[in-house]
Amino acid sequence: MATQPFSEMEPAWLSPGNFDDLGAATLGVTIVLAILSVLLVILRTWTRVSTGTFGVDDGLMIIGMCIFVACCVSTSIAVYAGLGTRDMYLQIWNQHAGVMYIIYFQITYAWSLPFIKSSICLTMLRIITEKKYRIIIWLSMAFSVASAMIGFIAVVALCTPLEYYWDQSIDGGWCAPVGIITGLSYFISAMSVVTDWTCALLPCVVVWNLQMKSRLKASVCAVLALGMVASAATIVRLPYLQYYNIKTNYLYNTSNIVIWSIIECGIGIVCGSLPSLRSLLKSWLGDKSSNGDSYGKSTGPLGQSGGGGRGHPGGSIKMGYLASRNGGYSTKISAPPRTQGEWVELDDDTGSEKRMITRTVEVTVNVEGEEVEGSTSRH
Template identity: 40%
Template sequence: MVVVDHNQPHLRELRGGSLAIFTVSLVGCILSTIVVALRTWARVSSKAFGLDDGLMLGGLMIYIADAGFACEGARAGLGARDIDLSPKMQQDSRMWLMIWMLTYICGLAVVKSSICVTMLRIANAMRWFRFAVWALLATTWLTWATTFIGVLLLCRPIAGNWDSSLVLSGQAKCASMDAMIALSYTSTASTIVTDLACAILPAFLLSRMQMALKSKILVGVLLSFASLASISTMVRTPYIDYYRNPTDNLPFHVGNIVLWSNIETAIGLIAGSLPSLRLLIVRNIKTSKNGNSSGPSLKQNARDRSLVTIGGGAPLSNNGGKRGRGTFKNPTDTGVSVSNVYANGEGDWERLSDSSSQTRLKHAASDTKGNGGIRADFSYEVELSERPASVKDQVGR
């Protein structure tokens, strides 16, 4: 039996639950950073960085701090039994648990907001879908407000949550542990519902999209991966009841809550970012196949830029960053097609038409006006460049 010094601040050796918390938090932080960094680079390089990308990047920053607090809490005794903890570690582990909890709540809300904004941008024309996403977004932030404020008000001052001497001396007043348990169960139930919604709602959107079967299967796999976040939340639920007896190895039991919650957030960051990397992967594959050519063809450029994926979003969006020139905004604004148009120096244009095309245009106009025909508007971004010398020579001849 190892004798623990009364004022020992940290565990001499991480093992068991403490080691699991430290390792999982560190690995989750590294993997999340790599994936979100690749997503950010892909979106910036495509000039399509939007609000959802900024929220995901912000969620990563919060998660890095969250993982740091969890690792420090593990060193202070989270995941270890009372017999291995000094009185100082007992107090410090509870302090880091409280700090971690407040950070985790904020990070998870930001990550889910990023996923919601992505879905809003993709399903711009589906009114029922947008309503469902807005409801999900409202539920996410209502849960955040309830949990965050509730945790802050458990003890006044907040230091009473970890310093029992303040409560015994009457310097702090705390609510009963039933309040903490009720708050935890409410937050967990809401988290499970919103986690499942973030995985299920895109599936409805996917079923209505015109995509190749291979692409649908790939996105379906990613959606199933996102559902693991809700499984992590379910696994941690039974450990909430250990708050009823805080003197019975509480740091050991609630360490499981920290462990599975950090797994949940890491899954949210990775699952929410992986679909956005599909365009980057496709582009690199095409570049490698055409490595011997001088550059990608016009058809390939247009196809790459107009590729739409779940979570990938579109370069043209109401939530996107500032653009160098104006763009059209309409319900089918889900992509950008880039065409290289060679114009002469004076910029004159000549309309090409024939009798058959004019007849078709008149019939289409009459159908739209008289019968309320269906029309789909698409936005195109046209880049003008000088006519190549070879083209000028051929025209001159």
């Protein structure tokens, strides 16, 4: 039996006496996470573009967010058709339409997840330089993409034609045993849990070993560890995968799978976007960075002239007069310590610390043809 046009559908789950909380909960969670994801990705993109740091990871997150929105649209229509509602409240056409939009949900879910996780992995590669950690991240990204693509291929290949999923009156159509789909779902979920925990815990290990204030370490790790919430959603979903094999109350039971899958993707987008918004939040709160990117003037004792220069913690470039041995005057230029060597910076936070080599240079300029000695000191 073919499904009815969308304009002719009547949501039985909204009828008086037929209300099912699971359908309403699925719709509510889907709408909230879709709106939140769009807003955060827009803010993330605006922040990265305005600071000149837009990268491949941001582009992948935009693609993942767009596919996730399509996933949310499919889910919302599925709920309208009967997802989350028991069989006793549904007509045959409701069940067919619900299954059709569940298939669309599975396809868009399979495509959104690899883009989201790849974006998170590439973001971590921005700050992680140790080879062993980078290898782990690349492997996690590869496993995420591979498992998601296996899921997508399984959905589109296990029934021929695709419409046979929801309309088994089609002549010549066939579907593989449902147990294959269930087994692949367990495999993909297990891989997702492993990659989620890797993406959540590995950055925390790296950040905790950086030279940063403990308070800043804790806050950064807390944001990064939110990825474990996505993993928790995957774990909660595991017991419900068995309902792919049960036809009774199919739309009601599979709604549990859908809602936790939506939470997994939505939380992934939120966790992947929050770290890049710290500088934006600080600018809104009126905080000023003190990481050495301000300019100013310095003044000294009588006889010195203030010279403008690039500021830094500890001073700026100064110019003044020195008396020479022959009674003349020379110009003294004192350069402040400069950052040398390796340093680590997650953003423009004031709590970041840098390892630096201090270098002091004094240059003496001869005035009126008199010879004046110059000196240079390093330490």
